[in-house]
Amino acid sequence: MTRGDSQPVSSAQPKSSRLWFGTSLGQFLTAELKDTPARRVAALRLFVVTLTIALVSQTLHIPPLGAISILICLSYDAYANAGQSLAFGIRQLGYLMVTTLASVLTLMLAGNDPWLLLPLSFVILALSLFHARLIAWPTGIALWFSVAVLYSPSTPDENIYHALWNIPIIGVLALGTWTVVHLTIKPQDPLKLLKAEIATQLAAVEYIFSARLADAGAYSPRPDTAMHAAAGNLGKLLGLLANAELIHPGLHQRHQTYRALLLEIDGLRQLADWLNQVLAAEYRAQPLTPEKLNVYQALQSACDNLRQGLAESRDVSADVTGLLSEEVLQGYARESNPSLLTALWRALQRIAGLTQALYQPVDAAGTSDIDQQSDDKPEHGWLPAWLGYAFWASHADSVQFGIKFSLGAILCMLIVESLGWPDINTAIPTCLVAAQTSLGADYRLSLLRVTGAAVGGICAYFYVLIFQSQLDTVVGFAFATAPFWALAAWITAGSERIAYLGRQLGFSFALFVLHDFGQVTDLYLPRDRVIGILLGLIVMGVIDYALWPRRSTVLARHHSIAALRTLANFTSRLPDVSQLFTYTLPLRLSAEKQLAAAQDLLAHAVLEPDARLAEKVHERAALRAIVRDAGHLSGLLQVRKRYRLLSGQRFSHFPDELQQLSRAFDTALADAIEHAAELLQSKQPGKRVELAKHQTRLHQSYIDHHGIDSLADDLAMEWELRFMLDQQIVELMAHIETTALAAISTPQKSARDIDLH
Secondary structure (H helix, E strand, O other): OOOOOOOOOEEEOOOOOOOOOOHHHHHHHHHHHOOHHHHHHHHHHHHHHHHHHHHHHHHHHOOEEEEEHHHHHHHHOOOOOHHHHHHHHHHHHHHHHHHHHHHHHHHHHHHHOHHHHHHHOOOOOOHHHHHHHHOOOOOOHHHHHHHHHHOOOOHHHHHHHHHHHHHHHHHHHHHHHHHHHHOOOOOOOHHHHHHHHHHHHHHHHHHHHHHHHHHHOOOOOOOOOOOOOOOHHHHHHHHHHHHHHOOOOHHHHHHHHHHHHHHHHHHHHHHHHHHHHHOOOOHHOOOOOHHHHHHHHHHHHHHHHHHHHHHHHOOOHHHHEEEEEEEEHHOOOOOOOOHHHHHHHHHHHHHHHHHHHHHHOOOOOOOOHHHHHOOOOOOOOOOOOOOHHHHHHHHHHHHHHOOOOOOOOHHHHHHHHHHOHHHHOOOHHHHHHHOOHHHHHHHHHHHHHHHHHHHHHHHHHHHHHHHHHOOOOOOHHHHHHHHHHHHHHHHHHOOOOHHHHHHHHHHHHHHOOOEEEEEEOOOOOHHHHHHHHHHHHHHHHHHHHHHHOOOHHHHHHHHHHHHHHHHHHHHOOOOOOOHHHHHHEEEEEHHHHHHHHHHHHHHHHHOOOOOOHHHHHHHHHHHHHHHHHHHHHHHHHHHHHHHHHHOOHHHHHHHHHHHHHHHHHHHHHHHHHHHHHHHHOOOOOOOOOOHHHHHHHHHHHHHHHHHHHHHHHHHHHHHHHHHHHHHHHHHHHHHHHHHHHHHHHHHHHHHHHHOOO
């Protein structure tokens, strides 16, 4: 999807295109309302949930909480697998109990004392928002607390009664219905999904080997299409593993083995992808030597066996070990001539060993090296981290986040009470719902919230004018409202770019038709709801813009800097392959998380007040280029690290001079990445590192020591690939440094111009 800025306004591109991710409104709706099989299932789940809650609400006479239950259910992931659904339901139920306890205690202690109720509510809301921001979880606690305590502060006794109803109504009706529906309507076993994803990864690698054989004329049955696994997919796979462990508790005992297996398969795919990208067409067409042909055929067969074995849950490690015979590999590349094919060979051997461990009996006495390394963590002090100043200082942004949005909710409550207009109390949760990562994200969500509320109100009026007078049974109510629940469910089942509009549409419609028993006569409700939302957005917009504004581009810059500094740690040379898992995995996940956050923030930056200024457009373009290049650099550094550890290089046997040059290049590379981060941070950077000179000296040293000029063509090509990898990293770092300078040059120039005037 397009995440960039809109181009200069012209007749061919509407001015409002920045609101729709660089497209026109028609193109946006066409893409976001598109029909897919997965969306049908997700929409069906949401439709069943909303219709069930509406019918139960009307039958048992609990309309107010019924509307809130519908909003809650529409807010959850409709595509969740069975493990994810169960985990989400249990976790939210726990949060609901905490919220109920906090609400009841607050009302009992301070319900009749406004001077105590307001500051106590402010503290609870701020802490709950801080916690939600810290763990990247929906702001459910703050939202439920505000509904129970702040909606009608003048009636604390009734509020206690309503708060006590939260658990049976919201917990059982909303969370229970949502969980049961997701576990009933086409439930997806996360373990099966995990195995399918692993099979897709291995199929992508197998395709590369098969295509290489076909290009060289040595393998006729070339696959019709490539099965590509998305890059940066490791986080998704680890999430599926966590979900699978909830459904299949036995997997807990093999947790670290599975994590190591996923990392190894991901590393194998990265190596194969890079090889596939760098081989020139004329080299591909050359016939393979018999030795190299044997290696490729063994790799392709081993990959195929592993894929089938993992998909069918059977141990094929013995067959793979037989295919990956050392005699076959040594016939092509000896230890003195490290190669990328050797790295691929060792990676498949490691994967075979890990798959074998999955099918062996779990022996507590025989703890694997991976488990021992994973448990080897530094001891913490006896005091919890959150009691120290360093914890709060490092999370200052989350603290400010909690303070701002809880202050907005308190102010809206005071405005609603001072006006004596209780029907606009939707302003209070609006401040909490609008709590997003940045100003741009706030504005985009606010637009969807207002639009969804307005469309939901129109649907409610249509229902009253056309259908309501003709209905006198619950069955008629179900048939009349079903199209509106279906519409809300279909929109909500879309991507996050439009899903919130569907949630608000469903909530607005439910709040209206479930407001009271029998026929709805309060036609002012949709109007007051929209007015309340607008009030909340105005109050929160003013506070958010005036108090610690969180600019999308500034936050994207910070995430990019953090990602670069994480990547600088990738340059360290590990002593042996046993540390690959414990060292690489945390860095890999951290870098991916930071880059993904930066990319999302830049997508929202176009909505901020000064987004169309030339310097802002220039800055966003530069940051997007840095995020893209940093993601590419991350892949290259991981390929380089695996090549070093698995390609047969015996670094300790190299001459001292070559070892020193290699370590000097590693240090220079880390310094260059840190230099780029300092440039992006607008700090006074140190002296620029001449990375290309270090790479040239190292290149020449390898040529002299290994006599590369006298090697056979295939072995010389292996060394060329190794040098090409370093060259790509050097060129990419030069581009990142240039882009970082461009990202700060325009803002600094603009600031100097302001000072001069």
